[in-house]
Amino acid sequence: MIRQDAHRIDPKRRATIDHKKRQFATPTYKQQDYPHRLNLYDTPPTAEITLEQFEQWAIDRLKVLAEIEACSYRNKSPAETESHITPLLSKFLPLSSNTAYPNGAADPRLKNERQKDHYSHFILRLAFSATEDLRRRFARAETMLFKFRFQKDDSRERRAFIESLNLDWEPVSEEERNQVAENLLGATPGLRRVDEETWYKVDWEKVAELVERRSVYMKRGKAYVPGREQLSMIMAEFTARLERSLELTSRALPRLDEDDRLTPILNHLSKNFGSAESVYSEGEGHVDGTAITASSIDSLSQHFPLCMRSLHINLRKNNHLKHFGRLQYTLFLKGIGLSLEECILFWRQSFKGKTDDEFNSQYKYNIRHAYGDVGGDVNRRGRGYPPYSCQKILGDNNVGVGQAHGCPYRHFSVDNLVGLLQSTGVHDKEVLRGVREDVGKQRYHIACNRVFEWSHKSEIKKVKEDGTWSQADLDTIVHPNTYFKRSYLLKTLAKAPPRGEA
Amino acid sequence: MPHSVSPAASPSRDDGELPDAPVDSATETGGVKLEDMFNDDDDEEFPASSAQDVKMESSPAPAPAASAAAPGTSGVDTDVMLAFYQRLFPFRYLFQWLNHGVIPTKDFGNREFALTLQNDAYLRYQSYPTADLFRKDILKMNPSRFEIGPVYSTNPRDRKTLRGGQMKPVSKELVFDIDMTDYDDIRTCCQGASICHKCWAFVTMAIKVIDSALREDFGFEHILWVYSGRRGAHAWVCDPRARNLPDDRRRAIAGYLEVLRGGSQSGKRVNIKRPLHPHVTRSLDLLKNYFAQTTLVDQDTFAGSEQAEKLLGLLPDKSLNEALKRKWDSSPDRPSTSKWADIDALAKTGKSSTLNTTTLRDAKQDIVLEYTYPRLDAEVSKKMIHLLKSPFVIHPGTGRICVPIDPRKADEFDPLSVPTVMELLGEIDAYDAKHPVGTQDAEMPDAEGSAMNGSDIKGTRKLQDYEKTSLKPYIEFFRSFIANLLKEERAVKREREETVPPVKADPMEF
Numbered sequence A: 001m002i003r004q005d006a007h008r009i010d011p012k013r014r015a016t017i018d019h020k021k022r023q024f025a026t027p028t029y030k031q032q033d034y035p036h037r038l039n040l041y042d043t044p045p046t047a048e049i050t051l052e053q054f055e056q057w058a059i060d061r062l063k064v065l066a067e068i069e070a071c072s073y074r075n076k077s078p079a080e081t082e083s084h085i086t087p088l089l090s091k092f093l094p095l096s097s098n099t100a101y102p103n104g105a106a107d108p109r110l111k112n113e114r115q116k117d118h119y120s121h122f123i124l125r126l127a128f129s130a131t132e133d134l135r136r137r138f139a140r141a142e143t144m145l146f147k148f149r150f151q152k153d154d155s156r157e158r159r160a161f162i163e164s165l166n167l168d169w170e171p172v173s174e175e176e177r178n179q180v181a182e183n184l185l186g187a188t189p190g191l192r193r194v195d196e197e198t199w200y201k202v203d204w205e206k207v208a209e210l211v212e213r214r215s216v217y218m219k220r221g222k223a224y225v226p227g228r229e230q231l232s233m234i235m236a237e238f239t240a241r242l243e244r245s246l247e248l249t250s251r252a253l254p255r256l257d258e259d260d261r262l263t264p265i266l267n268h269l270s271k272n273f274g275s276a277e278s279v280y281s282e283g284e285g286h287v288d289g290t291a292i293t294a295s296s297i298d299s300l301s302q303h304f305p306l307c308m309r310s311l312h313i314n315l316r317k318n319n320h321l322k323h324f325g326r327l328q329y330t331l332f333l334k335g336i337g338l339s340l341e342e343c344i345l346f347w348r349q350s351f352k353g354k355t356d357d358e359f360n361s362q363y364k365y366n367i368r369h370a371y372g373d374v375g376g377d378v379n380r381r382g383r384g385y386p387p388y389s390c391q392k393i394l395g396d397n398n399v400g401v402g403q404a405h406g407c408p409y410r411h412f413s414v415d416n417l418v419g420l421l422q423s424t425g426v427h428d429k430e431v432l433r434g435v436r437e438d439v440g441k442q443r444y445h446i447a448c449n450r451v452f453e454w455s456h457k458s459e460i461k462k463v464k465e466d467g468t469w470s471q472a473d474l475d476t477i478v479h480p481n482t483y484f485k486r487s488y489l490l491k492t493l494a495k496a497p498p499r500g501e502a
Numbered sequence B: 001m002p003h004s005v006s007p008a009a010s011p012s013r014d015d016g017e018l019p020d021a022p023v024d025s026a027t028e029t030g031g032v033k034l035e036d037m038f039n040d041d042d043d044e045e046f047p048a049s050s051a052q053d054v055k056m057e058s059s060p061a062p063a064p065a066a067s068a069a070a071p072g073t074s075g076v077d078t079d080v081m082l083a084f085y086q087r088l089f090p091f092r093y094l095f096q097w098l099n100h101g102v103i104p105t106k107d108f109g110n111r112e113f114a115l116t117l118q119n120d121a122y123l124r125y126q127s128y129p130t131a132d133l134f135r136k137d138i139l140k141m142n143p144s145r146f147e148i149g150p151v152y153s154t155n156p157r158d159r160k161t162l163r164g165g166q167m168k169p170v171s172k173e174l175v176f177d178i179d180m181t182d183y184d185d186i187r188t189c190c191q192g193a194s195i196c197h198k199c200w201a202f203v204t205m206a207i208k209v210i211d212s213a214l215r216e217d218f219g220f221e222h223i224l225w226v227y228s229g230r231r232g233a234h235a236w237v238c239d240p241r242a243r244n245l246p247d248d249r250r251r252a253i254a255g256y257l258e259v260l261r262g263g264s265q266s267g268k269r270v271n272i273k274r275p276l277h278p279h280v281t282r283s284l285d286l287l288k289n290y291f292a293q294t295t296l297v298d299q300d301t302f303a304g305s306e307q308a309e310k311l312l313g314l315l316p317d318k319s320l321n322e323a324l325k326r327k328w329d330s331s332p333d334r335p336s337t338s339k340w341a342d343i344d345a346l347a348k349t350g351k352s353s354t355l356n357t358t359t360l361r362d363a364k365q366d367i368v369l370e371y372t373y374p375r376l377d378a379e380v381s382k383k384m385i386h387l388l389k390s391p392f393v394i395h396p397g398t399g400r401i402c403v404p405i406d407p408r409k410a411d412e413f414d415p416l417s418v419p420t421v422m423e424l425l426g427e428i429d430a431y432d433a434k435h436p437v438g439t440q441d442a443e444m445p446d447a448e449g450s451a452m453n454g455s456d457i458k459g460t461r462k463l464q465d466y467e468k469t470s471l472k473p474y475i476e477f478f479r480s481f482i483a484n485l486l487k488e489e490r491a492v493k494r495e496r497e498e499t500v501p502p503v504k505a506d507p508m509e510f
Helices: A019-024 A051-073 A078-092 A108-128 A132-152 A155-164 A174-179 A181-187 A204-212 A227-256 A262-277 A294-303 A306-318 A323-335 A340-350 A356-362 A364-370 A390-394 A414-423 A429-440 A444-455 A457-465 A480-501 B009-020 B026-042 B048-058 B062-066 B078-087 B091-099 B131-141 B156-161 B197-217 B247-257 B278-298 B305-313 B318-330 B336-348 B357-372 B378-382 B407-412 B421-434 B436-448 B472-497
Strands: A199-203 A217-219 A222-226 B111-116 B122-126 B145-152 B169-171 B174-179 B223-227 B232-237
Touching: A051 A078, A051 A108, A051 A132, A051 A262, A078 A132, A108 A132, A108 A227, A108 A262, A132 A227, A174 A181, A181 A217, A181 A222, A181 B278, A199 A204, A199 A227, A204 A222, A204 A227, A204 B247, A217 B197, A217 B278, A222 A227, A227 A262, A294 A306, A294 A340, A294 A480, A306 A323, A306 A414, A306 A480, A323 A340, A323 A364, A323 A480, A340 A356, A340 A364, A356 A364, A390 A444, A414 A429, A429 A444, A444 A457, A444 A480, A457 A480, B078 B131, B078 B421, B091 B131, B091 B472, B111 B131, B122 B156, B145 B156, B174 B197, B174 B247, B174 B378, B197 B223, B197 B232, B197 B247, B197 B278, B197 B407, B223 B407, B247 B378, B278 B336, B278 B357, B305 B318, B318 B336, B336 B357, B421 B436
Parallel strands: none
Antiparallel strands: A199 A222, A217 A222, B111 B122, B111 B145, B145 B169, B174 B232, B223 B232
């Protein structure tokens, strides 16, 4: 009665492969003829291209993606992004609609454009599927590119494209719509009349964000979605499919290990994209000629951006920081040039309540790990993690109770944020009002830069006037270490000349 | 820990021994217990993280062994616990429920169980290929309670042999947890762990609101509500569609159902937009009467000045608030019902010129929601890997069984009349004393009764022990719930089996 051998496969249960069926099955790979301008990139390419094409196409697409990502880092508005990207797109990655040429979709030029778009996408997939981080960024940039193109698409072609996707959207009949009209009005924000929209019934799982915000009418597992949400649904579909296939690609990637033609190209490509993550490069935050020691952190903290300032204040107040706070702060301190020894000393002195044993057993390792001194594979760990960029800090969704890390502009309530700003000496009403506005619009960078510009306004004016700093030196700050360096330099410059004269 | 002992060897050895072991003798139970302790140390199934707990807990081991009859740390006697598992616990149904069928599949085999042993050690990543092995292990370990986790892509017991990230959760029931502690700031009758009929009403309304939303909005049908044994309730949504939801979709449902946001310090916790979403409208309709009865009368929430102050803080109009405050200050013992009526009365008399009737109505709706809308522990629902206490285990503190609640009769459910394990065992004895013919029966099922489905033993239909007790209606409700679930599963499986040749059932399996 007891099945001792539960792991044995029942002979009748073994997967049976019917060779006959397999032989005539539709192949997963097929030649594509690109009837639409847009592409959900479901079918991988199969035709042959040269190695030069392979590299060139990938580089062209990468240029576009990197610019798109940079635009989003700099918080450009959609209109600004559009004007910035359009020329790049037509130069590197043109993609015309069917009406652009007299022959329509059959035109060879059109086909070439679409082929390049298609192939370059898949090449970059290979290059960017290796790590979780790269996958996420690639999917984000590709989604933005797709959205951009989707919005620019001619409405008739867009409809044809959507229809070709077989998205399982069931239109709601007029009769049914009238029956549930009241519910639709209640559930759908910003809607005045139900008859100004076409409605679709979809499985609620497809519009999970709408469900989560409770802004869609639900009935027995179906969500009633207005036509204008089409864009977000397609985007969701695009991202979901891309993320899934990137995951699959990453699992298949080891098979490329032996390949000595493509692997170097792919590695090179992913490294290039990698640079965008660190707008910051190694050692960039260091300030020359200043010895940064554990004891100087307190006085230097006036130059820290708010996220680090808040950590510092917290640390001094509680004599403790939780793990992610320590990590964020340690990496930042590493970035400003604090050596490992000094850093350990700094934390040791800061954790007043801990005994030496506690400190050594619970905290020291993590600090050394952050500096790349211990842990993991000696060859891979390099110099530990790079200091977190604003994007990384902003991307943390889980700042929990009692934790102090993250970006105050994003993770604090507005009142607490303003309180913190005031306690760090930002009293100007105009600035605080601007910050509130920025935060309301989720433009956290802008808020942070606004505070920076206000607190350094006389210095900035000065360097601009005497021309020692160009506009490029005063570009939007997107890294806490850049903030520190710029703040420090500006303040010391302001002090320097009188001392030099004296 | 000596890892050299083969993990396969020890269970099979114990399997052979245990069924024969007499159970009612206190010394024997102690012996079993001690043996378990040694087993623990041999067992290499401990997750690395819990190894520490085990070591810490091993030291007090001799104590319970020495005084085996004395109540354990849990408050429920260890041999009472063992008797419960042997005679009453519906292993077979629990198996069918999780397995979605009679023939053991991965749905059960790769399911994680987490056992809390009598010494409070916590064993994660247990799994069992069949119902019988599941029962044997529970009898052997005699846990004070156990929890159910997700189905993993591989057998959770093999996790250490796999490279990181290979064992992934693939499905679990969508679960909800309502706990009375979240209501502490609005209930006046009890605090902390205690409950009474008055505050159970909060759980009743939560069940109704959540249940109707899950059924009407999300189209789920197989929702099992279970009393958590003390002061809360759990929901297990068992539809195949719900079980396979990835975490982000679970988060979406939790977000959909969440109306109260922010901690206790954030002031107004209900901030919903108008017009009201149909889900909120429906919930409000359900909750209105409860507000009138529970909040205003039973709890008399706004009687105290502090709570009345809080109520004023939720009202929109300053001059109205001042008028109300004056009135309430002059008569400090004014009951909540009158205070609530005062709001409208004073608003009508036009004490305030700035007052907008729509704003007031909205604010009152928000208040009703704030004081009655379900307070879910959302984290439990969001993650597939979250563990939740199994139905039908004993709550170690109260001794009550975690019985299912029929949501259609949620109003009738009385947590204080849920049978405790001692009552149930007493009922069996009383029944057996009354029906002396059944003496033979009473001994036989000890060995296999609660696990083997008695009705399947052809010819002599013996009465199951649970049928002699007040647990019977609950188990029968569970059984009919499973029957409905399996009916749907069979339809799904039939599709699957069209491609895979049907599995020949083991002749020994029913």
